[in-house]
Amino acid sequence: MAVRLGRDTVFRGIDEVDWASMEHAYGNAADVPELLRGLASPSPQERETALDGMYGAVHHQGDVYDSTLASIPFLFRLVGHVELPDRGGIVELLASIGGSDAGDGWGEHDEQDEQGEIADNDEVVPGQDAEDPEDDNHAMARAAVRAGAAVFLGLVPDGDAEVRRAVPSALVRFHDEPPRVLALLSRRLEDEPEDGVRLALVESLGLFARLYAESAAPAVDRLASLCAAPHHPGLRLAALGQLASCAPDRLPADLVPTVVALLHTRSQHFRPSGEPTRTSTDTLIGRLRRMRPADEEGAQLLRTLHRALGSRTADRIALLKGQLSSQDTDDRCNAVWMSAGLFREWRAAYEEPVALIGEQLGSDEERLRCAAVYVLEFLFTLAAPAADRLAALVESGPDSWGCGRATLGRPLKALARCGDARAVQPLAEVLRHPVVPNETGYTIGYLGPAAAPLAPLLRERLAEVPLDDPETYGRAAPLLSALGTLRYAAAVPEMLRLLHGTPRELRLRDALVRALAGALGAFGAGAREAIPALRELLAGESATAAADALWSVEGDAEAVLPPLLRALASESAGGDPRSAAEALGRMGTSAAPALPALRHLTDSTEVWERTAAACALWDISRDxxxxxxxxxxxxxxxxxxxxxxxxxxxxxxxxxxxxxxxxxxxxxxxxxxxxxxxxxxxxxxxxxxxxxxxxxxxxxxx
Incomplete structure (x- = not known):
């Protein structure tokens, strides 16, 4: 029926659109009609594949193309036909194409504090047009979704729960009669039988309050009323999360104990839906669905509250401790994943929650152990309170740290990253394996002097690196990094073997030479055997790295200043002003002839060049x-x-x-x-x- 319906009704006029003249993320958009028709296929697999294609090409990473705009009328027709399954995903696609409001991003921080803005790149050059040429497409998409948003009104009582779950936020964001929308959603909340949809309705009340602050009072009052008994614990948790995002002054004084008690009560009665995965396609959407936690609803409830609490780290830590003390594995697993956002964004004393995350390493649930290891891995020294648990996991068997495989196990990696010497012996076993994971060398560097016993093994492995293999750099660079950190000058002969023996046409040879120079420079006078080789490099592509190393090894300013000054002034291929400035700074007063050029570099348009030049100016002139x-x-x-x-x-x-x-x-x-x-x-x-x-x-x- 869906295919006949699509041909006769939904897709009327689709072949009259000049799709071939349009574009999407991968070029010509002639395949868009096939994707749109796939959304109406009787096959669940084909529908999921088509939806994945729409996100992957027509709405790639949130982009809006001319083909995206042309698709909007057909997407609205699709969601309007009740006979069609999986329309909830299409509603979500339309909402994504329409874009987000400023209020959608609560809990996310694009701005820095009063000190300035986050900026990965340099500033916009004065006078340069800062407008994105794609903004017009985004504006037109938003206008188109707004123009069709009346369709969403009829979907509020739709027979498909997934549609009812997706529609509330779309209505709040795009319908041009907010009071009407609020009244409709409030009434629906009384009649809705599905818990998941009721939670979506509660989320829409919070969104409404954030987007329409001037008329938010009824929504806030409704949320406050839902926070109290006798409402279901899940609904109360949802209301508390939304209230925290739009009216934190209305939260109960005993917020954390209340939330923890509700969480535990909910967990005692929660049962996974048991619904089978609808499709098994190897699409991104399919993989994401399979990765969802068993208690996805619970994860969303607590994630919402954590995001809303933002910088209230004391409350969030107390909440995490309550989650991590739950008898329910899903609660603890959700807590571990939620801790990641807290640890990455906010500064606080995290010893207690980290220790509790460490306790999860003893769980019989593999997904809980994996979640805990993942979080501990990026904490580095902050993972120390869990080090005993990590060490026990590593000691439990070689499978936990990668022996027998060309990967470095995450428990061992996390243990080494927190600087624990108990990682040394298992790392030695990894180094004795015929295939050493490339990341091993970099991991060893975090152990500091404790890793000294590994230096001879690192040297042996460096001696085995082939000279003419495409992976020579990938295998050698981590070993060189570790040897440089340990200042193991006994490995100079093996380094010179690589320097002299690798063919000039080798892939990434220049990067290999720079890595070799960096390690030799770390050895200082212990690398005197390499002085002739370093001098030969002063006229090549790696002159800056060679000069930096040669200064460390020999201290000959007369030899190294000319190539560094050339690199400092060069903006052409091969020039590296930033690295040259850093090397000159390490020379101290011996680099005084470079002061005029460094002062000039402080006016560079590149912020990193300016910063490096300023550091060097101080180290040389003390001014x-x-x-x-x-x-x-x-x-x-x-x-x-x-x-x-x-x-x-x-x-x-x-x-x-x-x-x-x-x-x-x-x-x-x-x-x-x-x-x-x-x-x-x-x-x-x-x-x-x-x-x-x-x-x-x-x-x-x-």
Whole structure:
């Protein structure tokens, strides 16, 4: 029926659209009609594949193309036909195409504190048009979804629960009569039999209150009434989460005990739906559905509350402790995953929740253990309260840390990253394996001097790296990193073997040479055997790295200054002003001839070049006057520079006093300096903890 219906009604006029003249993420959009028709297929697998294709090409990563705009009328026709299954996913697609409002992103922080904005890239050049040419498409898409939003009104009582679950937020965001929408959703809340839909209706009340603050009072009052008995614990949790997001002053004083009690009560009565996975396609949507937690509803309820609480870290830690003490495995697993966002974004004392996460490593549930290891892995030294549990897991058998496989097990990686010497012996076993995972060398570096017994094994493995293999760099670079960290100069012959023996046409040879130079430089005078080889490199693509290493090994300023000055002034291919400035700074007063060029570089359009030049100016001249204004501007422009700046401020001591207001504000800030919406880095927590350490050291040195 769905196919006949699509041909006769839904897709009327589809062949009259010039799809071939349009584009999507992968080029010509001639295949869009097939995707749209696939949404009406009688086959669940075909419908899921088509929906995945719409997200993957027509609405790729939130983009809106001309083909996206042309699809909107057909998508509205699809959701309007009650005979068609899986329309809930199409409603969600339409809502995504329509875009989000500012109020949709509560709990996410695009802005930094008063010190400045998060910015991964350099600033917009003055006079440059900052408007995104795609904004017009997004605006037209939003207007089109708004124009068709009346269709959503008729879907509120739809017979398909998935449709009823998807519609409330779409109505709130796109219908142009907010009071009518609020009244309709409030009435539906009284009549709705499905718990999942009732939760979606509660979420829509919170969204309404955030988007329409001037008329939010009825929605807030309704949420407050839902927080109390005799409502179902899940519904009360949902209402508390939404209330926290839009009217935190209406929350009960005993919020955390109330939430923990509701959570435990709900868990005692919760039973997974037992519904089979609807499809088994190997699409992104299919994989995401299979990855959903057994208690997805519970995960969403607590995730909402955690996000709404934001910087209230004491409440969130207490809430996590309550979740992690639950008898229910799903509750504990959800808590572990939710802790990740807290740890990455906010600064606090996390010893207790980390220790509780460590206790989950003893669970019989593999997914709970895996979740715990995942979180502990990116905490680095903050994972120390769980180190005993990690060590026990590593000691429980080789399968837990990668022996017999070309991967480094996450428990062992987490144990090493927190600096625990109990990782040394199992890492030695990994190094003795015929195939050493590439990440092993980088992991060893976090152990510091405790890893010294591993140096001979690292040297042996470096001697076995082939000279002409496409993976030579990938295998050698981590080993070189570890050997450099351990300053194991006995490995110089093996390094020279690689330097002299790899063919010039080898893939990533220049990167390999730079890695070799970095390790040799770390050895200092212990690498004197490499001086002739380093001198030969001063005229090549790796001249900056070679000069930096040669200075460390030999200390010949006359030899290394010319290539560093050339690199400092060069903006062409092969030029590397930032690295050259950093190398010159390490030379100290011996690099005085570079001062004019470094002063010029402080006017660079690249924030990292300006920062490196300013650091070098201090290390060479000890004059803070040209340095501190650069630091202040870079600190505010790009928070990622703060670690480099603060390390220099430690060296400056009292001379850095005029910018110590930035340092004190950083220490006082509750939010991690790298926290941002839309993503995170694997080393964000580590770098933030290092920044805080150096901030305190800078103040102590003043």
């Amino acid at each position: 803070p006057e040209p340095v501190l204004p650069v630091f202040r501007a870079a600190w505010r422009q790009n928070p990622y520079t703060r670690g480099t700046i603060t390390a220099c401020l430690v060296r400056m001591g009292g001379a850095g006093g005029p910018v110590h207001d930035l340092v004190r504000a950083e220490i006082a800030s509750p939010r991690r300096h790298r926290a941002r919406s839309g993503g995170h880095g694997s080393h964000d927590v580590l770098e933030d903890e290092r920044l805080l350490r150096d901030c305190r050291a800078a103040l102590d040195a003043a």
